[in-house]
Amino acid sequence: MLTLADATFLYDAAGGIRGANLRVAPGEVVGVVGANGAGKSTLLGLAAAALVPQAGQVTLALTDLAGRTRKFRSDVGIGYRRHVGYMTELAPVYGEMGVEAYLRFRTILRGERILRVRRRVMEAMERCGLMGLRRRTVGTLSLGLRRRVALAEALLTMPSVLVLDDPFAGIDATLREAFAEVIREVGARAHVLISGHDPLLLEACCTRFALVEKGALTETGLDAQAARARLLPAPATDGGEA
Numbered sequence: 001m002l003t004l005a006d007a008t009f010l011y012d013a014a015g016g017i018r019g020a021n022l023r024v025a026p027g028e029v030v031g032v033v034g035a036n037g038a039g040k041s042t043l044l045g046l047a048a049a050a051l052v053p054q055a056g057q058v059t060l061a062l063t064d065l066a067g068r069t070r071k072f073r074s075d076v077g078i079g080y081r082r083h084v085g086y087m088t089e090l091a092p093v094y095g096e097m098g099v100e101a102y103l104r105f106r107t108i109l110r111g112e113r114i115l116r117v118r119r120r121v122m123e124a125m126e127r128c129g130l131m132g133l134r135r136r137t138v139g140t141l142s143l144g145l146r147r148r149v150a151l152a153e154a155l156l157t158m159p160s161v162l163v164l165d166d167p168f169a170g171i172d173a174t175l176r177e178a179f180a181e182v183i184r185e186v187g188a189r190a191h192v193l194i195s196g197h198d199p200l201l202l203e204a205c206c207t208r209f210a211l212v213e214k215g216a217l218t219e220t221g222l223d224a225q226a227a228r229a230r231l232l233p234a235p236a237t238d239g240g241e242a
Contacts, residue, residue: 001025002161002191006056007046010215017042019056020217022210026160029187030220031202032195033227034212040195041089041165043212047193048086048163049074060191062160082111085159087150089166089195095139099130099149102138107156124152127182144171151179155186162186164194168201180205199227 002024010016017039024030034040045051046058058074060083072080094102103121112120125131128148133141138149147167154162164183168176183192183205196202199209203224211219211230222230 001061002047002193003059003061004043004046004056005059007043007053007058008055009042009046009051009053011042014215015039015042016215017046017212017217018215020046022217022220024191024193026191027188028208029183029192029194029206031199031206031209031224031227032193032212033197033199033202033209033231035231036197038212039215039217040212043217044163044165044193044195046074047161048084049081050086050088060161082157083160085154085157085162087147087154087164087167089169093138093146093149093153095137097138098135099138099141100125100134102149103152103156106153110157112157120156120158124155127155127185128152129178144175147171147175147179151182155182160190162190162192164192166195166197168196176201177204197231199224199231 004020004022007020008018010018020043032040032043042051046053052075060072060080061069062083063069072083074080097105100121103124104117107117107120125134128151130148130152133145138146141149151167154164167179183194186192187205194202194206209222209224209227210217211222211227219230
């Protein structure tokens, strides 16, 4: 179970997330939606251990095949981070490297055993449709293909927690469906958080939605239609008499 308990990270009085409480079970894909600047990326950064909570905790409890449960805290050591795959909104990659070389480099940095590196890279490239581009230089790829590389990077170590910050931004419908298929597959066993602006675009891969409003996590069990209704401005009313 992935648990955020009163998790707080504030940049200033107007930015960040305060007192977030969220539980995500294995097999759940939770869509995190909200307006620009509401705090979605901060919430995902906390879940990915890219940000350390200033108050509260982020924990991950994993049960092994023998039924033993181990608990990891995001702010203690690297144990938590070893189980996380994270794709940021900007999806940064080293543009001067080839696709396969880049993914091998990132796998080694994550501490994967040398004997498993090639297999992990091949699995990630195949899953994300990159086998035909393995020798291409990352910087020569289109935005959509670079996002595929970034998604493959997030999947390299078969993470128990997958955090995807606005992965559908700037990509076409065909690539969105390809991404959704991968997310559904990984989400069958992992704890997944994925952010975006339109719940209907995320509906194909999300099991429920959480709403972030003005730095607070206000709802955690919405469906796509209810989440979208909360995001849309209220219709104007005519104050005149009939």
